[in-house]
Amino acid sequence: MAFAAATGVMPLDMPESILVRFKGKRQPGVTLRDLVHAIPYYAIQKGLLTVEKSGKKNAFSGRVLEIEGLEDLTVEQAFELSDASAERSAAGCTITLSEDSVSEYLKSNITLLKWMIANGYGDKRTIERRILAMEEWLADPSLMRADADAEYAEVIEIDLEQLKEPVLCAPNDPDDARLLSEVAGQSIDEVFIGSCMTNIGHFRAAGKLLEKQPAGSLKTKLWLAPPTKMDQHQLTEEGYYGIYGRAGARMEMPGCSLCMGNQARVAAKSTVVSTSTRNFPNRLGDGADVFLASAELAAVAAVEGRLPSVDEYRRYMGEFDAMAGEIYRYMNFHEIEEYQKAASNVIPVAQEA
């Protein structure tokens, strides 16, 4: 700080970057979570990552993970990819998104922030300043892009046309990425769907699957914890909490829940499928073996009591795909009447002092 104060500049060493470039079209049944796991899977194939602890190699460690080729993701979806950069030990993560995606997210957030002011959340002036900054960006949108001649420490290309089945992380290491066909048939005791890697669409997908099961017929103990109270509220309004209850799922408070490891816990030595970020030993339960997977695959495992074969999984996913428009709607607060109404009374936004 003294150096910066005296010279007026603060030199910072920027870490090198690793570029992950997705190309081609995502194949049916391959979810965004599978792309999260595809990054370590392809890095292992390229010799940039090893699973063994002794002499471990991790080319991501301390570097910035830059992701390209998925511009049309919503910002909510992009969080799923960037959240997992911590599991790679990366210093940070960037994802190239379209201006439309970012604009939609900011419009939604402005409405949510106004709703928060209307509902007495503090600090009002701080929230108003954030709204103002977002409105200024929306008036003249521009996004940072990598230089055309940028140099990278490594480049990992992932051809989506070649990735035809889910990728999971095997117990108990988020680097141990494997194709579903390598682990299919594994019996499962408990399933957790929750954490900051999930969004409301995942819970609708689980609900659509559970709706078809006879009450109390689940072959596993299923834990569900939507990431936010707003998701919980919306899912309740849409009738999903009734479906979860009838199916015998155990509902946890919205938030980190089992992912945190210090709240509810799975049974000791159980075998688990989880949508949480990481499966380090003993995190979800003492001596538990935890597979990380997409919410869709986790829901199938909850019903079947085992990891399905690729064909079984595809049959289930065909049903999800047919309902995709209904299931995968995100929380766009500027399009939800309840939030619009509250937000419409919160004008004008305070100007900066």
Ligand code: SF4
């Ligand atoms: S503990 Fe909470 S914030 Fe941390 S990874 Fe898990 S869900 Fe995300």
